[in-house]
Amino acid sequence: MVEAPLVELTQRLRERGIQPTPQRLLVAECLSNAKGTHPTADDVLRLVRRKWPAVSRATVYNTLNLFAEKGLVRRQTLREGIAVFDPTPDPHHHLVDVESGEIVDLPVDSLRVEGLDRIEGYDVVEVSVVVRGKRRRS
Numbered sequence: 001m002v003e004a005p006l007v008e009l010t011q012r013l014r015e016r017g018i019q020p021t022p023q024r025l026l027v028a029e030c031l032s033n034a035k036g037t038h039p040t041a042d043d044v045l046r047l048v049r050r051k052w053p054a055v056s057r058a059t060v061y062n063t064l065n066l067f068a069e070k071g072l073v074r075r076q077t078l079r080e081g082i083a084v085f086d087p088t089p090d091p092h093h094h095l096v097d098v099e100s101g102e103i104v105d106l107p108v109d110s111l112r113v114e115g116l117d118r119i120e121g122y123d124v125v126e127v128s129v130v131v132r133g134k135r136r137r138s
């Protein structure tokens with residue numbers, strides 16, 4: 001994956017009302033390079049510390065939560081009770097391989113979810129389906 005230029009990352013943060021501090025830019029850079037994966041906060045911390053060993057755990061965790069709150073990433077529990085941060089904020093679903101733990105993005109139009117209009121008393125604002133399965137043996 002090609003790294004997003006610093007100027008582009010700075011602009012993305014500012015567009016969401018986030019002050020682009022050096023620590024936040026480094027977290028954003030690590031997430032940008034992680035597209036197609038679903039890192040945990042500890043995964044992101046390890047990546048950030050490769051470039052800036054002194055950065056605190058609290059800074060990385062707070063930054064990830066801020067990014068999720070502002071819609072830059074999606075925080076989801078896809079692995080057994082572990083929150084992951086999905087750097088692809090566009091609507092999509094997930095397939096979790098129950099044997100390997102691999103998480104695969106599924107296009108939003110790959111599944112049909114029906115009956116949402118029949119949920120009494122609620123207007124559905126988002127649908128995120130998690131499918132769990134294992135590879136077929138040939």
